[in-house]
């Protein structure tokens with residue numbers, strides 16, 4: 001198991017969740033991450049999809065805080081985040097279902113405005129951008145599990161998130177890239 005690779009991947013994810021950049025993640029960061037998705041997808045907070053995204057972000061925070069915030073000060077450092085992801089999702093893949101999946105699923109569904117279960121290439125990129133994925137990682141992410149035309153099913157997008165959080169394998173071994181989510 002390439003735990004080192006996994007932990008570097010989660011350290012990068014930490015930075016995209018630490019929205020205010022103060023070096024710790026808090027409930028407020030997760031709320032902001034949820035709001036960023038809602039805004040990025042052009043939803044309102046009150047819509048069913050908007051509420052699902054915000055709830056999903058809250059669930060993600062609560063699960064990580066449960067695992068990582070040992071002193072209950074409401075703050076998770078980068079090291080604590082990496083260890084919590086390792087314990088709750090890499091070591092226990094089923095943990096993805098109660099940790100990151102509700103957020104990933106609500107986001108993927110919210111990114112599919114016509115609800116046909118397929119995201120166009122543009123919709124998928126928009127979703128990843130709203131998730132805080134860096135521009136340089138977008139092509140990589142979009143290639144992962146996507147169809148030839150860059151479209152991707154909602155189910156495959158959720159599977160990609162599951163791979164991201166539960167796998168220690170690089171998406172592209174040659175470049176050892178992180179992929180993303």
Ligand SMILES: [Ca+2]
Nearest residue numbers: 018022024025
């Ligand atoms: Ca923060």
Ligand SMILES: [Ca+2]
Nearest residue numbers: 112114116118
């Ligand atoms: Ca669609």
